[in-house]
Amino acid sequence: MNKKVENMTDRSDGSFFRGHLAPQKSEPDIRDLFSFELQRLAGLSTRIAALSIRPKYGITAREWRALAVLKYLGEVPLQELAKHSGLLKSQMSRTVSSMIERGYILKTANPEDGRSILLKLSPEGLDLSQAILADAFERNENMLSTLSHAERQILIELLQRVGRNSAHYFHDLKTRASQEDLRELDEE
Amino acid sequence: MNKKVENMTDRSDGSFFRGHLAPQKSEPDIRDLFSFELQRLAGLSTRIAALSIRPKYGITAREWRALAVLKYLGEVPLQELAKHSGLLKSQMSRTVSSMIERGYILKTANPEDGRSILLKLSPEGLDLSQAILADAFERNENMLSTLSHAERQILIELLQRVGRNSAHYFHDLKTRASQEDLRELDEE
DNA sequence: GAAATTTAGTTCATATTGTCAACTATAATT
């Protein structure tokens, strides 16, 4: 739960504390940027995952992610799966059809909507996703081993909150952008 | 519609590891995985950045990152710049040569090593990186607006620690992998 | 109830990114 994090010193300019330089009246620096650190770590995490998943299971990280997401979703249309995985439906469509070919995902017609399909894991897909998930937890354990248990919970919780907040922000940005596009068309 | 899913994205107590809630019966679930949340957020952040940087400055996020990293590094060889940006030297070489063509980065020979080059920002590159950095801080502000300033500090510190720790882990993994490759060769 | 609009999914085209190996030219080691 999320209260215990108050009462730390804020810098009034809103920038982050930087471990490497003593900040007095410092200029903006990319090392102070949340998204920079985020991207570097995400890239690292991708490389770590690829190192263990690809050679061992003959599957890409994205394919595996689709399986693992489908595992908790149960049986859903493609669009739903794409949304929860953070992919476009076009990407998900390809990913899924490759997983169907290999027998990890089963596809049935949606009785309630003829345009839609229902996807779920096959028994093989379930086994595979579980096996890889176990590996993934081990990798995460190693990545996070420098943090205490409490710190891990805080980290994940903060990431989730930022994730939800950023999703809203992104949606607003896109909406605003397309409105501006329309205005420009008008002016021409 | 599907009912297996609802109320899972948002657990009311805000805790992440469902194992603590229902330790006995819960199977591993990808939503419990740090790297999953990390990747989703990083993807979002990429899209948000692209939305604001690309159309406005005619530069990709990666190119900009190179400029911004170079800004704090000063004048360094390419390898050094690549390492701090989390890119391979081959990627950085391409990125840099495009930035040189456009006049944002200056390249001089390294007097101490004929193989190496020294890179630094041109005045134009400095201006550009500063302008984009200001935008980036604004974007981050919006992404993080749900957190208190103290929480932001904690988040970035935790990310930095995990980043350092994961870099070591990755290095170990790679070393181990190539040793295994060697063993296999021996056995043949 | 026919026409127009919207939606789910597939496919195509294209751009970007990531990875690795070959290649050059220097430098360092033996």
Place this chain on the structure above:
DNA sequence: AATTATAGTTGACAATATGAACTAAATTTC
């Protein structure tokens, strides 16, 4: 001197991302 290692560049290719065109089936509108 010969070998080996390193810095950077380049080529080839796989993976990823984005958007738009297309189909078929809903849904809405008149």
